[in-house]
Amino acid sequence: MAAIVQFENVGLRYDQGEEVLRDVSFSFVPGAFYFLTGASGAGKTSLLRLLHLAQRPSRGVIRLFGADVVTLPRARMPMLRRRIGMVYQDFRLVPHLSVTDNIALPLRIADTPEDEVREAVGEMLAWVGLTHRAGAKPATLSGGEQQRVAIARAVVARPDILLADEPTGNVDDAMADRLIQLFASLNQLGTTVVVATHDLNLLPRVPTAQMMRIAAGRLSQPAGGLRAPARRERA
Template sequence: MIRFENVGLRYGAGREVLSDLTFSIAPHSFQFLTGPSGAGKTTLIRLLFLNLKPTRGLISIFGKDTALLRRADMPALRRRIGVVFQDFRLLDHLTTYENVALPYRVLGKDEASYRADVTDLLDWVGLGDRKHVYPPVLSGGEKQRAAIARALITKPEFLLADEPTGNVDPPLARRLLRLFLELNRLGTAVLIATHDIGLMDQLDARRMVIEGGHLEIYE
């Protein structure tokens, strides 16, 4: 589904921040991405989400060489990828329901076609009774779950989650991990970027460790 071959990235004339990344991500797979702060996890996520282009090497996503993509092709490809950002990126003037429904609203869908899906998903992440609340009133954990629900609403083929348990307590972190596992069981490939060793130790999953701009993979 995703393939990197000898990918390198540098900003301007500086040294490479990512070097010689070669790996693939299979459909329906589950993996963790970890490494020290500043090692390049978020930069790699931006490459995977087509927010950055590599300085060198090949990136193929859903069988398409990203170097050959036209700008007009990008939105359709991105819609196949769900992203949970570290800073949530919820819109404060929209309710929890409206934030989760936003991807459908951007596509111009009629609300009647997605209302039940949004409501069911909010119940699934434990926010059914908070759907009419605005983000400033939500707790950190509730915002996290709302961001996850928004990333999942369009049933992406691949989910990227950047530190999804970074603002929650251990019991809620375990609950969120169960949500990701259930999503993976339903067919979505999942990559979770995290510093949380305890979280990773709960699951015998592939680990992608990035340090000093280089990647090691432990199956």
């Protein structure tokens, strides 16, 4: 099965500082679930920034969906990024918008017809268990509720890849389990999922997941040539 993500000897430095990622090489296959583990400051967030096209590498080759993102014209970046969902550790919800409007934001940016927006958002609210909070503002939500809104916003456009940066860092164990199960159910529908975490207790909760370990900017257990799980069609 062809890889949807390929990194070849990738290095990253910010400004003139030392490299924060060094000689990183791996590939992702469609429909797999990956845990990216490592201590704080190991380079997990920097790697996710490269995957989300928020940063270009200082050296090396990155291919996403067959496109060389190092040489890709900036005008083509937004279209590629729409195929990638991102769940941030600090949620990044728009404070003056309701839960419904936060989730709808990616669809409205893409000029999706409003009737399709309403249907998709309704499905997402039910999926994350927040239909009763549809009109609430982020400040009135608990940390777990905010994270579920962030997840719904990230997947409402049905991305091919979902990235999550320490998604369970601000919630209790019961909510962490619920969030991981949401990621697992999305993965079962065919989305490639990458969860960055320092919490190794999460790994047994997704028995089919592959693990990547990063330390001091280097992958000590890269992912590549992995067998994807059986793909299920979305309803």
